[in-house]
Structure formats: C-alpha cells, structure tokens
Amino acid sequence: xxxxxxxxxxxxxxxxxxxxxxxxxxxxxxxxxxxxxxxxxxxxxxxxxxxxxxxxxxxxxxxxxxxxxxxxxxxxxxxxxxxxxxxxxxxxxxxxxx
Amino acid sequence: xxxxxxxxxxxxxxxxxxxxxxxxxxxxxxxxxxxxxxxxxxxxxxxxxxxxxxxxxxxxxxxxxxxxxxxxxxxxxxxxxxxxxxxxxxxxxxxxxx
DNA sequence: TTTTCATTTCGATAATTAACTAACTGTGGA
DNA sequence: TCCACAGTTAGTTAATTATCGAAATGAAAA
Numbered sequence: 001x002x003x004x005x006x007x008x009x010x011x012x013x014x015x016x017x018x019x020x021x022x023x024x025x026x027x028x029x030x031x032x033x034x035x036x037x038x039x040x041x042x043x044x045x046x047x048x049x050x051x052x053x054x055x056x057x058x059x060x061x062x063x064x065x066x067x068x069x070x071x072x073x074x075x076x077x078x079x080x081x082x083x084x085x086x087x088x089x090x091x092x093x094x095x096x097x098x
Numbered sequence: 099x100x101x102x103x104x105x106x107x108x109x110x111x112x113x114x115x116x117x118x119x120x121x122x123x124x125x126x127x128x129x130x131x132x133x134x135x136x137x138x139x140x141x142x143x144x145x146x147x148x149x150x151x152x153x154x155x156x157x158x159x160x161x162x163x164x165x166x167x168x169x170x171x172x173x174x175x176x177x178x179x180x181x182x183x184x185x186x187x188x189x190x191x192x193x194x195x196x
Numbered sequence: 197t198t199t200t201c202a203t204t205t206c207g208a209t210a211a212t213t214a215a216c217t218a219a220c221t222g223t224g225g226a
Numbered sequence: 227t228c229c230a231c232a233g234t235t236a237g238t239t240a241a242t243t244a245t246c247g248a249a250a251t252g253a254a255a256a
Contacts, residue, residue, distance in 0.1 A: 002115075004118055004119060005115045008113055008117075008118045010113075011109050011113035011118065012109075012110065012113025012114065013113070014106070015106055015107070015109035015110025015112070015113040016106055016110065016213095017100075017102055018214095019106075020105065020106045020109065021102060024102070024189050024190050027189075027192065030192065030193075035232080035233095036232070036234095037231095037232060037233080040232095040233090046215080046216060046217085047232085047233065048215085048216065048217080048234075049214075050233095051233065051234055051235085052213095052214080052215085052234095053214095055234090067222095067223090069223065069224065069232095070222075070223045070224065070233080071233095072232070072233060072234095081186075081191070085186060085187065088179075088183060088186075089183065091122050091125075092118075092122050092179065093125060093179070094125065094128065094176055095126060095128075114243095114244090116244095133202085134202075134203060134204095135202060138202095138203095144246055144247085145204085145246095146203090146204075146205080146206095146245080146246060146247075146248090147244075147246065149203065149204055150204095150243095150244080150245085154243095165252095167202095167254065168201065168202050168252075168254060169202070169203095170202070170203065170204095
C-alpha cells in the first residue's frame, strides 16, 4: 500500500459520523483511553455496531486497544493521526499563500 | 447536517485513493485549477469514473468547477479544506502536549 | 452546419459498507 | 462452579459505492 493509499484509508475510516465522533472523544481522553462501554453509553450506539466501527479505526492504525480485566480500553494513536495531518498540510495545501 | 457530519462527509470523500490524488493534484494547481482532461491524463483514470469522483469532491465543497469554452476547470476550495484541518486540529488532537 | 472534442449521464453489475439481533467468548465475582 | 458482565462474532438484509463502456450533451472549430 502506497503512502497515499494509507492516508486515504485513514481518511475513509474517519469519514463516518460515528467513527469521527469516537475518534474525537478518544482524542480528548488522553493516553489512558476509554472503555468500549463508556463510548457506547456516551454515543448511544448499539454494541455490535460500535465494535465494528472501532475495528475500522484500529485497522487504520488510528486506535489501539488493550484489555484490563474485562474492560477493553481504546486509545487514540496520536502519532498516526499526526502523520495524517502532516500529509494533508504538506501535500494537499497551497504551495504559496495568497 | 451537523458540523461533525459535514466534516465526516469531507473526510469520506477524501478517503479514496483516486479522489485524494485528485485533490492533492488540484491543491498544487492553485486558483486557476486544472481541466478534467488534464487530471484524466495525469492520473490515468477512465473519464466517466473520474467524473464521478470529481462530483463527489464537489458535493463535499472541496472542489468547484467552472467552464471556459469546452474546458471544465476544477479548482480546489482551500477555505473548505482549511476548515476541515482546523476541525481536526481543534477537536481531534490532544488537549495538552505530552 | 457538420464534425470534433470535452465531459457527463445512463445503465448495468460487482463489491463494499452499515446496521441490528442473537448467539458466543472470555473474565472476574459470588 | 455458576452467574453476570464486557465486548465480539455470526448471520442477515438493505443500502451505498465503485467501475467502466456506451450513449448523450454542449461547445467550439472547420
């Protein structure tokens, strides 16, 4: 997968209201992340639907998960997100201001 | 459509390799933009497929078109793109550095 | 005014995505 | 061990998206 394809993949996964809301929420939660269940309550999305959306974000490298007991935490991957932003700024912005 | 939904829509339309390549190319072309035909040659995409992709970008407000004779120019809408970037920076980045 | 050119729309099909209920898995507590 | 809990996977269906050739449109050039 080319760099452009990888970034397109990330954009695509962010390009759904529910997933964007999930990422937005996680981005505010810091490195500790949030349990799936908390996201489910806050965003009011059926469990299985949310689970699919989270895997989509994981598949793009934007979120990672780690288990603590029976709680599965979701953590925003800021470095991956920053790479995406850098690509958008560097490759998709005007060369010169005006 | 909420602000989040609008941004999700823009991200979704950018979230395809062909469309991301189109926008990237247009972003370098400045305010004059580029004819559909030039994009078609450079990116080697069949005309009808490209046409659909461009309309998708137009539907998200990321590209506008204007005709000059029989040439249809496509122009990146930097302001719209900047709003998207601002949203991503403001709403989807860490609150504090670390 | 016929032809050529640039691009879109039509039409058809394949593939992917989205969504939800129900069933299942793994984990810890009683 | 049995139960409740957290979350995923299975199974299904509807809807959307992607793709491309062919036909149509609209505009200029010959």
